[in-house]
Amino acid sequence: MEKRRLNNGKIKVLDSLPMLIVCIAVILALYLVCFTQIASTNAMRYMIQIFLYIAMAEMWNLLSGFTGMTSLGQQLYIGLAGYSVAVATTMLHLSLGLGMAMGIGVSILVSLVLSLLLFRMEGMYYSIATWVVAEIFEKLFLNWKFVGQGSGMTIRVEPYPRIHSICIISLTICVCAIVVVYLLLRTKVGLGLNAMRDDVGAASAVGVNVFRHKLLVCVIAAAFTAAAASIFLVNKGIVYPESGFSISWTVSLIFIVVVGGSGTIGGPIVGSVIYVFLQEILARFPGWSNIILGVITILTILFLPKGIVGTLQQKLHFDIFSAKRFSYSKRK
Amino acid sequence: MYVAQVIINGIMLGNVYALLGVGMSMILGIVKLTNLAHGEFIVLGAYLSTVLAPLLGIHPILTLLITVPLMFLLGYLLQYLLIGRAMKKGNEPALLVTFGLSVILQDGMLMFFLADSQHISLPNGMGTIQLGSLEISTLHLMLFAISLVTMAALTVFLKYTYTGKAIRATADDADVAALSGVNIGRIYAIAMGVALASAAVAGLCVGMKWTYDPSAGSSYLLIAFVVVVIGGMGSIPGTLVAGILFGLAQVIGGASYGLPISYVLLLIVLIVRPKGLFGK
Numbered sequence: 348m349e350k351r352r353l354n355n356g357k358i359k360v361l362d363s364l365p366m367l368i369v370c371i372a373v374i375l376a377l378y379l380v381c382f383t384q385i386a387s388t389n390a391m392r393y394m395i396q397i398f399l400y401i402a403m404a405e406m407w408n409l410l411s412g413f414t415g416m417t418s419l420g421q422q423l424y425i426g427l428a429g430y431s432v433a434v435a436t437t438m439l440h441l442s443l444g445l446g447m448a449m450g451i452g453v454s455i456l457v458s459l460v461l462s463l464l465l466f467r468m469e470g471m472y473y474s475i476a477t478w479v480v481a482e483i484f485e486k487l488f489l490n491w492k493f494v495g496q497g498s499g500m501t502i503r504v505e506p507y508p509r510i511h512s513i514c515i516i517s518l519t520i521c522v523c524a525i526v527v528v529y530l531l532l533r534t535k536v537g538l539g540l541n542a543m544r545d546d547v548g549a550a551s552a553v554g555v556n557v558f559r560h561k562l563l564v565c566v567i568a569a570a571f572t573a574a575a576a577s578i579f580l581v582n583k584g585i586v587y588p589e590s591g592f593s594i595s596w597t598v599s600l601i602f603i604v605v606v607g608g609s610g611t612i613g614g615p616i617v618g619s620v621i622y623v624f625l626q627e628i629l630a631r632f633p634g635w636s637n638i639i640l641g642v643i644t645i646l647t648i649l650f651l652p653k654g655i656v657g658t659l660q661q662k663l664h665f666d667i668f669s670a671k672r673f674s675y676s677k678r679k
Numbered sequence: 680m681y682v683a684q685v686i687i688n689g690i691m692l693g694n695v696y697a698l699l700g701v702g703m704s705m706i707l708g709i710v711k712l713t714n715l716a717h718g719e720f721i722v723l724g725a726y727l728s729t730v731l732a733p734l735l736g737i738h739p740i741l742t743l744l745i746t747v748p749l750m751f752l753l754g755y756l757l758q759y760l761l762i763g764r765a766m767k768k769g770n771e772p773a774l775l776v777t778f779g780l781s782v783i784l785q786d787g788m789l790m791f792f793l794a795d796s797q798h799i800s801l802p803n804g805m806g807t808i809q810l811g812s813l814e815i816s817t818l819h820l821m822l823f824a825i826s827l828v829t830m831a832a833l834t835v836f837l838k839y840t841y842t843g844k845a846i847r848a849t850a851d852d853a854d855v856a857a858l859s860g861v862n863i864g865r866i867y868a869i870a871m872g873v874a875l876a877s878a879a880v881a882g883l884c885v886g887m888k889w890t891y892d893p894s895a896g897s898s899y900l901l902i903a904f905v906v907v908v909i910g911g912m913g914s915i916p917g918t919l920v921a922g923i924l925f926g927l928a929q930v931i932g933g934a935s936y937g938l939p940i941s942y943v944l945l946l947i948v949l950i951v952r953p954k955g956l957f958g959k
Contacts, residue, residue: 397772
């Protein structure tokens with residue numbers, strides 16, 4: 348009995364030097380796989396998807412799981428990035444890099460302007476307002492002649508990058524996203540974000556500048572979502588309003604984060620891997636995929652609210668990629 | 680005279696908008712939950728009426744006798760078995776559950792009814808009534824009447840029945856209501872049932888006025904949201920006024936400027952009165 352209580356109270360934070368070495372080794376190994384092209388094209392395709400979903404899901408998790416701003420409108424930045432890349436590469440014949448930079452720039456700009464309005468709303472009002480804004484943009488692009496209205500635009504990148512270089516870019520975006528989120532959470536800002544998630548009023552009272560924190564998180568999320576999405580849409584080769592601004596993007600991100608574990612950095616990684624393989628299986632049942640994803644998400648929320656990684660951490664008493672800086676035991 | 684015609688058209692249209700928003704407004708005000716599936720429930724109501732009217736050989740409006748209790752039951756069960764449980768885990772899980780429901784419903788209807796747009800056709804053709812130089816279509820007049828009757832019924836229900844009083848008490852302070860012997864879980868379930876019943880009525884009106892398809896839910900949610908934010912959540916008169924304002928904006932702006940004007944209206948209300956015109 349005594350032993351069990353001791354074990355229950357102890358939480359091991361895995362973040363010391365060995366952990367760092369393991370992480371760097373894994374990342375290097377992944378880069379090596381990309382560079383040497385030992386993986387088949389098919390495997391590369393899966394890896395690209397997983398990397399990009401991780402990046403986008405980490406950003407959604409940063410908004411929802413760590414800051415408490417559940418956004419249902421991240422597809423706004425996905426669409427904007429897709430169109431920016433299309434305009435830059437197909438119309439202006441710029442390189443992919445410049446197209447991505449343009450997408451990120453446009454997204455940051457839009458998120459800055461929108462923040463002024465959206466931050467007037469809190470909680471659920473904010474969530475639904477983000478969705479409304481994304482819908483408005485979809486309608487706008489549907490009627491905008493310059494971007495091809497309903498039929499959208501093709502994205503033609505010349506010269507078209509080889510698949511392994513796309514894989515390297517995706518991996519880089521993914522690693523940057525994880526590192527940025529991790530470092531952000533370990534600073535004073537991260538503590539402020541968590542405080543805001545738990546109680547905005549109290550956080551504000553102890554001196555957290557709520558507006559500035561929210562703005563920072565939104566801009567970071569917009570930028571990385573745009574970066575990941577532009578690669579994603581370049582791979583698809585076409586962007587049109589119903590695809591770029593589709594709510595299914597957010598459905599996927601919510602699935603990944605909720606199933607993997609909201610409020611953990613490891614969660615989106617696990618969730619993305621599951622999602623990409625599940626997607627492959629679901630492709631055999633056209634029409635059912637969103638239904639099944641929705642059912643799994645609801646069941647997870649009801650019966651496994653912490654997600655896979657969150658539940659494992661709780662059961663096995665460890666924290667991975669945690670904002671906590673030392674292991675500790677909970678005192679009664 | 681032209682102005683009078685525009686105003687009448689705007690009010691007629693606005694009433695339908697108010698009807699779209701009233702269920703969502705109730706849920707926001709009472710259960711303190713954003714029901715992201717409200718648009719899909721409206722579409723579901725429209726489909727039920729579309730299917731039932733020819734099947735039973737009755738006037739579309741009479742299908743309400745079946746769809747309203749059916750949707751009430753659906754709402755009651757969903758809240759009792761699903762959403763209520765998620766609400767115990769916090770606001771965000773509940774929101775995500777309604778979001779999941781909306782996705783499931785939308786794709787489910789897409790598989791079941793296919794993507795073709797539908798319309799509820801009325802058995803005897805609809806004419807117009809001439810009032811001096813004003814023209815009012817009987818369809819609009821009928822929608823206007825349905826909407827007003829629904830609003831009045833909701834107001835009477837909330838104001839004078841015992842359950843209605845319990846609902847209002849819960850909306851004001853759930854803890855104190857629980858202390859006075861109100862079964863909160865049951866009240867929430869009834870509120871969700873009433874909201875879905877109003878969605879059934881809204882669905883019928885939407886189906887008679889416009890065409891719809893399984894993916895139309897998000898645009899109804901959009902309208903409902905705008906109406907709720909302008910009117911203030913939980914307020915039926917607020918919803919009505921906001922709906923009419925929104926309808927007027929649409930009619931005055933026409934096809935090309937209607938939506939931008941409405942969104943500017945929304946933004947102004949958000950900046951000046953974030954809680955809505957009639958919000959507490």
